Amino acid sequence: MGVFTEKAAVGAGDWPQGAEETSQTRRRRVRGRVWRGLIRVSTVFGLLVLTTLLYNVVNSTWGYVVVRDQLSEQLIVLLERSHITHAERRVDALKMVDGNPHAVVVMSSQLVPAVPDGFRGVPIGDQHAALALIALVPEENRFLLGLDETLLRQLLREGSRWSDLAPNWPTESISLMFVVDEDGVLSRWAARQDLPNLDNLGTNAMLAVLETHLSAGLLRRYDREEPMADRSRANLLALVQERVKEPEVLATFTLRDSLVRQGEIQAFAESEGAIAEFRSWLTPGFLVRPQSANAARSGIRTALLGSLWVIAITIIFSVPLGIGAAIYLEEFSSRNWFGRVIETNINNLAGVPSIIYGMLGLVIFVRALTQITSGSLFGTVSADEASGRTILSAGLTLGLLILPVIIINGQEAIRAVPDSLREAAYGVGSTRWQCVRWHVLPMAVPGILTGAILAVSRALGETAPLVVIGAATFISVDPTNLFAKFTVLPIQIYQWTSRPQAEFRNIAAAAILVLLVLLLFINATAVLLRNRAESQRM
């Protein structure tokens, strides 16, 4: 306080007088106003960051996607109408039908610079266009002289035998074959043929499509998961969409770009022969699909379930322990050296970086206690393949991490219970534990729970320690027990963010939204709990 006495000793003559005083006062006021503005601006900055952060996430969760299908829907249907079942792409189709007078091959004229020997070429559609279709009919074929576009369409729609179309034609079955080209000539032609939609294909047709376009190995894999013949139509349709149509994301756009630069996006899509569609990356399907190597097909089911499992373990482990420790420190521990040591220690633990806890978990739970955390002790896995990188290890590690936070919050809540309550309890002869159990705890519970919930919400967003103890990089099976490999939502976000492809950023943003909503929900519960407790106490 020495400063103030010195000031008081300053004589009156040292102060500025008259005009000088006025101008000085004005200067001080202006300075005050300028700084007040600055201080307000800094405060607004905090708000701004939060808004920007949310805007950034939302901006990437919705927006245009330019998608090009490997095969357009019409083309799939067209190929399904091909009467040669193994109409492989870009195969030397001519060889396949050479010498078969009942076959017709249709392909882009680009693929056949000159009509090969033994065939007759019939142009289909606009003959003057640079890229047109050509139908090749073997020379031996005597009846198909008048082939043109109309007849071709008829072939597509009706009958399986030539005689179905005209009575004087042979009774052999029609062999109509289309060859897919890279320039999209056939697909453009197919688009004009008003063929039925993919959705309108029957189960058998879809099975046929799958058999035509999928490799044998892949078919076998799907068959093992669920026999093809038993699958529902919707399931088959999804498979066709996913594997045959095989949409490929060329570019993704943010919500802002989608709203502002719509024209450019459409133009880009057209120049690439693709379509631009507005997509929400956050869909109900996103929540229930497992992880996948393809961003558009990926979901967070595994990660979400993993998070719930891990958090459950964390709660079971750390909340009772933390509350117990808080009670001990506040109600039982005499203020001796032991109490003080624990006290300081807990404060220091709360400041240890989370990654160090990860290393602790790695050494203790994953390695030293492998037998327990891998479940080999309980016979769930054999000792050879025992790995401690399980849900149990993750939950326990996070438990240790939030334990100090729970203890500190719990202590505060217990300290807030007035001493008069304790004295009254002791006055009527209760023991320490009775006093705690029947008087202190009931009053402190809302506060303790609020602190515990906040700590748990921190654990839910924790990433680094779980990466260190070894979260799985790719799993698509649901965790079913404590000893399962795991991934959690924040780790999923981390992995997707680290990928170079733009579409993974989009699903990372969608996953972030899910995580934030989850945390908001938990924190809101904590706040509600606190408010209710406060209003009851009033």
Added chain:
Amino acid sequence: MSVKPGAEFLTGGLGIEMDSRRGLGRRRRPFEQFMHGALWLCGAISILTTIGIVYMLGQEALLFFRREEVRLLDFLTGWTWQPQTLQFGIWPLVNATMGASLIAMALALPLGLLIAIYLSEYASFKARRILKPILEVLAGIPTVVYGYFALTFVTPILRNMFGVEVVEIFNIASAGLVIGVLVLPTVTSMSEDALRAVPVALREAAVGLGATKLETSVRVVVPAALSGISAAFIVAMSRAVGETMIVAVAAGAGPRNFADWSEALGGLRALNPFQSAETMTGHIVRISGGDISYDSLDYDSLFAIGLLLFLMTLGLNIFSRAIASRFRERYD
């Protein structure tokens, strides 16, 4: 239990039995003792955790330094961290960590203090009620989300501002700035607590002497709360040093190595914030996130880094508490 006749009037016929041969205080209460023991154990777990941390870091780091490929002197002075060539100099990692933390503090320190001054001195009751929860929300956002923010928002802005050739996709500056945002709530709330603890009488005295609000805040209240504010900065610094996910996502994967001190500091190349560099925490996460075999040199080296990180943050935390308690002004 035998009850002597005559003791009944004490219990008022409530059915409470009383052992008159023994005093109540000395009665054995197994349950009471059990609970006492159980709660003691809960408290002891925290001690066990600390012992665990110190033991495992010390043990594994010792294994690392015992290896003949590793020399402690090189570890402490070297500027190349390259496990493939058995070069373990810690400085590239420490340099990146310090760089990111200092950038973070350069943002969080002035901003946090100004916001704290606003909340404690300028804000109306209503404004405080709105602003405080928002800051709490900011503090509750997972760090991996901040990492995403750094990579997809701050980095593009920096690259727009300073040029694509100058600013790399992964860089220390972007990570550092976002860490600054992350620790902002810590700085703000701790500083605000310190400012609010300054008695109103001091403010009234200043105002009475003709000081403006700004002069009162900056010349009287802030100096009076300086110990608490310094403590807040140091705690924030310790959090910045230990922050992992932001740097893992946005700062780059690979230490920025130099041959020696003169190369690192010549032209201050080691200090360029726009190049990618790996921090201590970033390195631990990247290496342990891959398929690492236990008992390898790589694995052991992580614990040497971890030990250093632990000592740094612990030192900062203890320092912060020492400042807070030693230089605390007492107003009674």
